[in-house]
Amino acid sequence: MSVRISKTTKGFLLDQAKQDPGLPRPQPTTSFWQLPPHPTLANKQSSKLPDTTDVAIIGSGITGCSVAKHILDISAQIASGDAMTVTVFEARTLVSGATGRNGGLLSSFVPEEFGDLLEHYGAEEAVKLARFANRSIEKLHELAGSSRELKELSQARRLRDVVCFSNSDDFAEGEKSWRLYEEHVPEDKGKTEFLSPEEAAQRYNVRATAGAITFPNGACWPYRLMTDTWSQLCEQYEIRFSIETKTPVESITQDAAKVIHATNGFTGHLLPSLRGIIYPLRGTMSVQKSTPEFGQQGSSTTWSMVNKKIYDPEADTLEAGTYYGHQNTITGDLFFGGEKTKLSELFVTDDTQVNAHCQDNLATLLPRYFINGWKDEENKGGAPGPEIRAMWTGIMGFTGDRLPLVGPLPASATQRGHDGGEWIAAGFNGYGMSLCWACGEAVAKMVLGLAVSDFLPAALRVTRERLEQPARRGALDAVVDMADA
Numbered sequence: 001m002s003v004r005i006s007k008t009t010k011g012f013l014l015d016q017a018k019q020d021p022g023l024p025r026p027q028p029t030t031s032f033w034q035l036p037p038h039p040t041l042a043n044k045q046s047s048k049l050p051d052t053t054d055v056a057i058i059g060s061g062i063t064g065c066s067v068a069k070h071i072l073d074i075s076a077q078i079a080s081g082d083a084m085t086v087t088v089f090e091a092r093t094l095v096s097g098a099t100g101r102n103g104g105l106l107s108s109f110v111p112e113e114f115g116d117l118l119e120h121y122g123a124e125e126a127v128k129l130a131r132f133a134n135r136s137i138e139k140l141h142e143l144a145g146s147s148r149e150l151k152e153l154s155q156a157r158r159l160r161d162v163v164c165f166s167n168s169d170d171f172a173e174g175e176k177s178w179r180l181y182e183e184h185v186p187e188d189k190g191k192t193e194f195l196s197p198e199e200a201a202q203r204y205n206v207r208a209t210a211g212a213i214t215f216p217n218g219a220c221w222p223y224r225l226m227t228d229t230w231s232q233l234c235e236q237y238e239i240r241f242s243i244e245t246k247t248p249v250e251s252i253t254q255d256a257a258k259v260i261h262a263t264n265g266f267t268g269h270l271l272p273s274l275r276g277i278i279y280p281l282r283g284t285m286s287v288q289k290s291t292p293e294f295g296q297q298g299s300s301t302t303w304s305m306v307n308k309k310i311y312d313p314e315a316d317t318l319e320a321g322t323y324y325g326h327q328n329t330i331t332g333d334l335f336f337g338g339e340k341t342k343l344s345e346l347f348v349t350d351d352t353q354v355n356a357h358c359q360d361n362l363a364t365l366l367p368r369y370f371i372n373g374w375k376d377e378e379n380k381g382g383a384p385g386p387e388i389r390a391m392w393t394g395i396m397g398f399t400g401d402r403l404p405l406v407g408p409l410p411a412s413a414t415q416r417g418h419d420g421g422e423w424i425a426a427g428f429n430g431y432g433m434s435l436c437w438a439c440g441e442a443v444a445k446m447v448l449g450l451a452v453s454d455f456l457p458a459a460l461r462v463t464r465e466r467l468e469q470p471a472r473r474g475a476l477d478a479v480v481d482m483a484d485a
Contacts (some may be wrong), residue, residue: 066440
């Protein structure tokens, strides 16, 4: 028997998702990625804000960094006179938002969803989306590999994701989608493995009761990668570039410079018309200590767990069903994230606390999914399980059609009376690591008047149709209208 979320609760969630997300909270949970803070840039501020700037970027994560780097680099090459000046505004410390709080995985979302993308966008556009995500991931690997020091600092590496399924229908759908992906994206043909539960257990030490699919991906230390890139930009473009941390943008006037919204889950604060079109969702991450029995797979493997979403009406909790993680190659620490939370605390922008249900769930996650590493009795009778080294939250931005919004904003979206002057790259649906850099590149080139149609899928562009009908899957229905399996 299935139990659906009541209309009252669903209405509350829909209203919640359309609220003003506000500004990022001043004292968020401490992300392990951000320790220690960057010594010179974490709290960088000018003694006096610049009187003018050609480009104002709001947000200092991967997207904002990509926009800034591409505008600074390209305008220096093509400018006949003075190259553009760029100012980055960050409400908190540098890279303190989702980029400094995420899972650190460089995984494309496209193979698992390729069947759905084919159905809604056609083969040509689905393939373009695949190549766009791959391009973005490759650009980050290139960035990390630009010097030996940055490669070591960022710990960027190429790996293989083991996607574990607990439901046979989900596994069948996943297999179908991955096979379609390889059929249509020939450069990735032959890269996927399909494993039985027994093969997954033997080769990867995982409990995948319906089977597993493996595919190339990667991982890195995103905070270090971005803060070092920001540092390089500061040195290279000292005269025409500035970073202003702890400088929240509270309003935008019509005579402002070119403005780039790279604020993801907080987008609706400065763009009220996009509230509910881009809606926030709080995610939770942890760092847990490994064991000698578990071993070291940080240089070869990452893990994803796909389960049915479960809603418990008595406790009013939702388990989203998806978990993801990887291992530090030096310390052996395991980074794992995933959600089990009260529904009332799902579409929020408060990253100052960790939900107790999430905390308890992540603390017992590893023994449930890995065969070796933790003795059975460690997860029973109150005996200690894995040692939790840190746990924190971060705010993601989701969209009704599960794709980011990229490009110039029409006057109907800014409500500032004119077209032009404001651009956006936001709403990454939890896959920012595989999309942000290329989306930032596209926006930067648009600002500079350069063509982007050769690599930017049309499905990602901001259009009035997408803004007025954002819900290919029924807006938030995909999240809130789910049954207890």
